[in-house]
Each structure stands twice: as structure tokens, then as C-alpha cells.
Amino acid sequence: MTTTAAVDAQPVVEVEDLRVTYARSVQALRGVSLWVPRKGVVAVLGNNGAGKSTLLRAISGTLGQEGGTVTDGSIRLAGRPVERYGPSAIVAEGVLHAPEGRRVFGTLTVEDNLRAGGTAARSRRARAEAGERVYALFPVLYERRRQRAGLLSGGEQQMLAIGRALMGSPRVLLLDEPSLGLAPLLTERIAEVITEINREGTAVVLVEQNAAMALRVADLAFVLEAGRVSLQGRAADLAGTTEVRDRYLGMGAGQRPAPPDPGQRPVPSGSGQLLPPSPGQLSPPDAERPSPPDVERPSPSGVAQPSPPGAGQPSPPTAAQPPSPGAQRKGTAEAGSAVHELVVEDVSVRFGGVQALDRVSFTVTPGSLHALIGPNGAGKSTCLNVLSGVYAPTTGGVRYGDHDLTRLPQHRIAAAGISRTFQNLALSPGETVLDNLLVARHRYMRTGFLSAALRTPRSRREAAEHRAAAERTAALLGLDRLLHSRVGELPYGDRKRVELARALCAEPGLLLLDEPVAGMNHGESLRMEQAIGTVQRELGISIVLVEHDMRFVMGLADRVTVLDFGRRIADGTPAEVQRDPHVLRAYLGDLPGVTT
Amino acid sequence: MNEFLGFLVNGLSLGAIYALIALGFVMIFKATSVMNFAHGSIVLLGAYVVGRTHDEVGFWWAALLGILAAAAAAALVDLIVLRHARGADLGTLAILTIGVDTLLSTELTREMGTAILDAGAPWGTSTVHLGGTSVPLSRLVAALVAVVVVAVLWAVFRFTHWGVRMRAAAEDGTTAALMGIRLGRVAAGAWAIAGVLAALAGVFLTSFPSPGISPAAGVTALAAVPAWVLGGFDSFPGAVVGGLVIGVVTALSAGYQEHLLFLGRDLAQVAPYAVMFLVLLVRPSGLFGSKEFARV
Numbered sequence A: 001m002t003t004t005a006a007v008d009a010q011p012v013v014e015v016e017d018l019r020v021t022y023a024r025s026v027q028a029l030r031g032v033s034l035w036v037p038r039k040g041v042v043a044v045l046g047n048n049g050a051g052k053s054t055l056l057r058a059i060s061g062t063l064g065q066e067g068g069t070v071t072d073g074s075i076r077l078a079g080r081p082v083e084r085y086g087p088s089a090i091v092a093e094g095v096l097h098a099p100e101g102r103r104v105f106g107t108l109t110v111e112d113n114l115r116a117g118g119t120a121a122r123s124r125r126a127r128a129e130a131g132e133r134v135y136a137l138f139p140v141l142y143e144r145r146r147q148r149a150g151l152l153s154g155g156e157q158q159m160l161a162i163g164r165a166l167m168g169s170p171r172v173l174l175l176d177e178p179s180l181g182l183a184p185l186l187t188e189r190i191a192e193v194i195t196e197i198n199r200e201g202t203a204v205v206l207v208e209q210n211a212a213m214a215l216r217v218a219d220l221a222f223v224l225e226a227g228r229v230s231l232q233g234r235a236a237d238l239a240g241t242t243e244v245r246d247r248y249l250g251m252g253a254g255q256r257p258a259p260p261d262p263g264q265r266p267v268p269s270g271s272g273q274l275l276p277p278s279p280g281q282l283s284p285p286d287a288e289r290p291s292p293p294d295v296e297r298p299s300p301s302g303v304a305q306p307s308p309p310g311a312g313q314p315s316p317p318t319a320a321q322p323p324s325p326g327a328q329r330k331g332t333a334e335a336g337s338a339v340h341e342l343v344v345e346d347v348s349v350r351f352g353g354v355q356a357l358d359r360v361s362f363t364v365t366p367g368s369l370h371a372l373i374g375p376n377g378a379g380k381s382t383c384l385n386v387l388s389g390v391y392a393p394t395t396g397g398v399r400y401g402d403h404d405l406t407r408l409p410q411h412r413i414a415a416a417g418i419s420r421t422f423q424n425l426a427l428s429p430g431e432t433v434l435d436n437l438l439v440a441r442h443r444y445m446r447t448g449f450l451s452a453a454l455r456t457p458r459s460r461r462e463a464a465e466h467r468a469a470a471e472r473t474a475a476l477l478g479l480d481r482l483l484h485s486r487v488g489e490l491p492y493g494d495r496k497r498v499e500l501a502r503a504l505c506a507e508p509g510l511l512l513l514d515e516p517v518a519g520m521n522h523g524e525s526l527r528m529e530q531a532i533g534t535v536q537r538e539l540g541i542s543i544v545l546v547e548h549d550m551r552f553v554m555g556l557a558d559r560v561t562v563l564d565f566g567r568r569i570a571d572g573t574p575a576e577v578q579r580d581p582h583v584l585r586a587y588l589g590d591l592p593g594v595t596t
Numbered sequence B: 001m002n003e004f005l006g007f008l009v010n011g012l013s014l015g016a017i018y019a020l021i022a023l024g025f026v027m028i029f030k031a032t033s034v035m036n037f038a039h040g041s042i043v044l045l046g047a048y049v050v051g052r053t054h055d056e057v058g059f060w061w062a063a064l065l066g067i068l069a070a071a072a073a074a075a076l077v078d079l080i081v082l083r084h085a086r087g088a089d090l091g092t093l094a095i096l097t098i099g100v101d102t103l104l105s106t107e108l109t110r111e112m113g114t115a116i117l118d119a120g121a122p123w124g125t126s127t128v129h130l131g132g133t134s135v136p137l138s139r140l141v142a143a144l145v146a147v148v149v150v151a152v153l154w155a156v157f158r159f160t161h162w163g164v165r166m167r168a169a170a171e172d173g174t175t176a177a178l179m180g181i182r183l184g185r186v187a188a189g190a191w192a193i194a195g196v197l198a199a200l201a202g203v204f205l206t207s208f209p210s211p212g213i214s215p216a217a218g219v220t221a222l223a224a225v226p227a228w229v230l231g232g233f234d235s236f237p238g239a240v241v242g243g244l245v246i247g248v249v250t251a252l253s254a255g256y257q258e259h260l261l262f263l264g265r266d267l268a269q270v271a272p273y274a275v276m277f278l279v280l281l282v283r284p285s286g287l288f289g290s291k292e293f294a295r296v
């Protein structure tokens, strides 16, 4: 794969000194140059907000729809300048873009989504062949072909989004985080798919937070930081640099850590026990550090000028740093929620022909972090939906302290101190981060409408308090700089953080998290891990966590329940579950220990 | 009882015509998020072309010309007026279409003068006796045509590639563009189809028992607005059901006018709106309007 031939081939896409600005004068790209070898795979790594998706949008001509413009620089496709082309002209050139965040057509059936994707296919034959290939790759899509795409599980939607892009038989495929929300086994499949379509002649630009996977399939790699290329080189060489290993891979390229010692129970504090974050590990990469010979460090201005990669990005919370919402909470008697035991007993949920949950039971002891893992479509989100009252189970019961959650409407469940985040995000995109957070403070608002309207001193004091609480939570999650940004403009990973912050603002006793680190790279997920660990430690709340990032899960969880096809196939400590042969087969793959 | 049955049949057939118009509203709204208040004058244009040409070319060719003219006019409204305003808010776009409506209907009125043209349809003024009541033949044809048109539309949307593209573009234009779906073409196509439906409705709306083709037809066509709204703005089944409901309500309130005098004269004109308000009170997004469709 990483052959010299592939890297040195005539570039099919050339981007030169590209600068992009969004409507509200955010400069997203500040002079990016990169190239895609013909029939090569290029990985683009970087933090949330580094400009990766913007780069793809610029190539596919869809910046305009997001309010962005190319202010300078050029994009060439097979030598022809295309930076002024519209999306359909770009597609006509054989460039297809699978955008960030799935964006399947929810009201269309799975089959029709694929047909829409086939619009760009060269011929009826090509379309039929591509269709067969997609169904062979993702058999679940074939089973669900008549179902509306909006009803698929998150991972199934992701498969559909990838399949839809493959339907156009592209010459150049731009993939924005294809492994988002996919179970470890499927992520491996995606890697194989990329390799395979590449072998058949498609060049791929791969924006990916799963850097280990990306660097494994790529020939070339570029690291974006704050709108500039900070590192570039052959993927294999980059994977060997300290910076990439620390910030994106976490544990060194290619090598997987040994399974944790069975006797040693991971510490639930979330302080990253499996991976102690040494001070240097999270600090900005140091320009002086020697880098391997093949890795270039482009400096657009000609001067070696390492951009501060921390810019615009949160710094890791340290012990001394931002106080958690709880710090204040202990002072105010009325705020906060009691923490109870959660007992899920024999819960079943059925949707038409799909048994989403099949007599599932587990217990979450107060103050613990309970992870729910399993393949895509196993029923994890459905389980959270039952816990938060979105679905009523067909049989079984859920008790939280004295509350019978199966009988309570959603708002009463929230009032009992249960709040959640959503896999597909449920924020108000037009509002600022701060306003989104304040919505969650709603149930603590004491002053009535009238005194708020009259701006009485009391109401003003209260408003200030809520604002302060929201700001503290934001700081804890590194969102303080983004408080006044509109949520719709934030990159996916930041939106996930806003969701978590909003859930925390409700000061719950039980927090339900659906894939909190999907779309984050290693360094970012480490910070999330620390933030969640801190929250849990300081507030003593219970957390039910759904996540496919096993390093994250195993580092945080006290207990893990594994679902497959709606059934519980394992339940135990992280160490026990990781050794369970059923779990290995159904979910983790035959890889020993933690997968990336 | 027989009287009631007569009103009902008349109402349903009138409703079929409203349904055709309301389907056009829905089509345009789904594809381009425009509330097209120029639709009334497009209905009128279709009817006018038929009325003007049938003497020379015969009714069927005239009908074809009328349909083509209305389709072209609708597509041009999209291409010339609205294409450059894509992304503007609903209100601005609606006002633009009101401007187009004023222009087009003024021009048509000038052309027509005071003469009342005849559509020249072969079914003329004949009526059919159905279960003790008489129904104009033109209305029966209208109902039949509406059924066929709805079935064809449904099949086109459901099964053809064009239909898939149209639905994809309506749901998420940005993503659809990424698959190579040309939003401009989809939009113009949707407008043209709405134009076809408008011309068909125009012919029936101006056939017997109505007096003939006059500028008033454009206004009559707007009686389909409550049908569109109560059906739920963006729902094809809603447009059909809404059209039928409004048709029946109109026919019944006109038929029983004498008994309902205490509600005032011209009840038939007011009743559709009253029904619309009642429905919206109970179901704010209309009978079939899409509430946010998603799972979490």
C-alpha cells in the first residue's frame, strides 16, 4: 500500500495555499497546501476545529452552502483549477464527498438513499454493481432496505452514509470521519473497504479521528492545526513521530497495549489510569523537538513559526483549574439531585420486526459509571431511550430509587434528576452555546415570568447565578471560548461537548451519555475522559455511558454490560468483559485487549 | 337525503379540483420552500390559453398548449424570479410571488377584457344522473383526472430516479447536491409539474357549471389555499384530503345556505377558512403535516 509509486504519482488533487473564511469572519483555513496522489490515500488529522471538514467542503464546492468562501489559493483537479466550481460540476469530475455527521435522508428508505447516491454513477450498470457491493459490505442495509433511514441506529446510518457515497463510483472520494460511531469490528471493515476501493483506482481523502486506522490505510498524511498544515509526510513516517503518537494515537502506532492485568481493576476516577497523561503529553507539540527525516514541517510564511496548536482549543482541566459545577452546588441547598440506584429488569422493546431489546437487566449502583457497549444496532441507544422515557418497554421495568421510570413521562424523568445526551445531537443550531446551556437550567429557575420581565433585583441575581453556573460547566469542558458562538457553526466534536455541558447544567443525579467522544481524536477524548471523571468524582453522580471508544470505556467504567442483538451477552468489570470470548467475537474482534 | 348526496358528490368533485391545485402548492413548497401565491394566476393562464386556442386547434390540442404554457410559466417564475433569492426567508419569497401574481393576472385581465371565454370542452354542459341527483359531467371527468394524476404522481415519486432525487433534495438540499443532484433542475421540474396541475385544474374550474374563463378564476383557485394549509403544507396526501374536505364544505354550505342564513350570506366563501382554523386549533401542523420526524 504505502508504495513509493503511490506517493510519487501525479497528484489528482492539488490544493495550494488555500484560505477560507466563513461568514462571520472566522478564518478557517490560513494557507493550506496538500496534494492527493493519483490512486493514493491521504489521511488528514487534526483537532476539532482545525479545518479538516472545511478543507473537504472547499474541494467539493459546498463551502457556499455553509456560508464560507475561498479567499485565496487554488484547488486543481487533474491539473484543472476548480476552486470556483459548484458542487454539481465537481461531482461531474468524479469527486464525491461523504459529509460529516451522516446526514442520511431520514424520510427516505435505505434503498432510496442509495439510489440518490447513485445519481453520479456513470451508467445504470455501474449503479447496479455499486448497489450490490454496498449490500455485500453491509448486509444489515439489505435487511433494512425498505425501512426509513431515520429509524436506523447511529452506526447503521453511518454505514448507509458510506454506502451512499460508494454508489456514485467516485474517482476521488472525500470521507469525513467514516468510522464515527462504528463498533471496533466495523471500523476494521471500513479500513478494508477503503483499501479495496483504493486498489480499484479510487483516490481517497480520509478525515478521521481514529488516527491509528487512518494512518494504517493512508499513503500520505497531513496534520492540520488551527487552519494550517503543521506536519506532513508519509503516513508510516508520521505515525512514528512523537507528536502524532502522543496527540492522535495515544499509544504508539500499530502496537496495541496488553490487556490489563485481570487482578488490577481500572480506577474509575477517570484520571486516565491506563494512560497517565504526563504533562508533556497534552502540551502543544514543540517545534524544537527533532522530527524524523521524512516528515516535513511546512511553514507557509517561510519562517519556522509553529502555530500555537492550543489556540481555540481547550486546555486540559487540571486539579487547580476550573471549578466544576458541583463546587457551587454544595453551597446552594436547593440545587442538584439525589443519586439513587438504577435497576433495569427484563426490559424488552420491539419495533415491527426488530427486537431491539430482549429481556435486558442490569443494575447501576449509586455513584458508579456503568458502560453499555455492543455492536451497531445492538440496542444501546434504545436502552437509553427507555431510561429517559422516550420509549416505553413492551415488558420489564426500570426503577430509579422510588421512581418507576416506565410510567413517568419524559419531563418527570428529567425532574427526577436524569439527564442525557443524544447520539445524533439535539441542540438548537441557531442559538449560542450559552443559550443552549441556559435552557438546561430551566428547572432551577425560581423567579416567575413577571419578575423576570420586570428585571427585579432578585431575578437579575438569579439570572446571573444561572449564567455563572453555565459558564463554570462550559469551562470544565473547555467550552469557555465558544460560549458566544452559534452551535451550528461548531465542528462535530465541539457540539458533542456542548451536549454534555447542557446535560451537566441540569445538575443530574443520573447522567446518560450516548457516544460522548464520537468524532474526537485521542487527545480530545482524553480530556473528555478527565472531565467526565472529575464530574463524577466531585458530584458523586451515576453515569450510564454508551461508547465505541474502548480505551475510553475501559478507562472510566466501573462496570460494563455488553449487548448484542438486543440481548445481554456479558456483564462485569472492564477486565472481565474484555476477556470474555463472546464479547471478543461479537464486538471487539479477535484482538487481544483494547482496540483503538 | 338525496339532496345531501347530491351536495356530497358535487363537493367531492369540486374538491378533486382543489386537490390538484393544493398538490401544486405542496410540490413547490417541498422542493423550494416557497409559498407560491402566484399559483392562482398560473391556473388562470392555463385556462386562458385553452380558451383562446380551442377554436383553431380543437380542445385536446388546446388543452395540451394550456398545460405547456402553464408549466413553462411556472418554471420561468422559478428560474427568473426565485432562483436569485434562494435562501431568503419565507416571507420575502412569498411576497415575491405575490408580486408575480399581480403582474401576471393584470396582464391576463388586460388581454381578456370583459369577455368570458369558453373552455370548449367536449363534455360541455351535460349532466349525469347519479342516484337521484344530477352532477355535471365535467366534474366527474375532473374527479377521474384527479385520481389518475395523483396515482401517476405517486408512482413517479415512489419509483423513478427523478422522484428519489426530488425527495432527497427536498429533505436535505446540501447533502443531495453532494451526490450530484442538480438542485436547480429539481426545483424547476417541481415548478413545471405544479404548472401542469394548475392548468388541469384551470380547465375544470372554468368548465360548466361555472360561467367560463374570466379573471375571477384566478381568485377562485386560491380557495385551495385553506386546503393546502389544513392538509399540512408539505404533505401530498394532506393536499388531497384537504382539497376534498374544502370541496365538500363549500358545496354543503352553499347547498344549505337557506337553512344557514343566520350565519350570514356567502357562507360558502367563509366556511373553508373556518374549517381550516378549526383544524389548526386541534392540529397546529395540519392534518398530515410533518412534525419533526426523527428518532433519538
Ligand SMILES: Nc1ncnc2c1ncn2[C@@H]1O[C@H](COP(=O)(O)OP(=O)(O)OP(=O)(O)O)[C@@H](O)[C@H]1O
Binding pocket: A151, A152, A153, A154, A155, A156, A181, A183, A351, A354, A355, A356, A374, A375, A376, A377, A378, A379, A380, A381, A382, A383, A423, B295
Ligand atoms: N424507532 C425505531 N423504529 C424502528 N427501528 C428502530 C427504532 N429505533 C431503533 N430501531 C432499531 O433497533 C435496533 C437497535 O437500535 P439502537 O439505536 O438501540 O442501536 P445501538 O446499539 O445504539 O447502535 P449504534 O451503536 O449503531 O448506535 C436497530 O436495529 C435499529 O434499527
Ligand SMILES: [Mg+2]
Binding pocket: A153, A154, A155, A380, A381, A382, A423, A514
Ligand atoms: Mg446508538
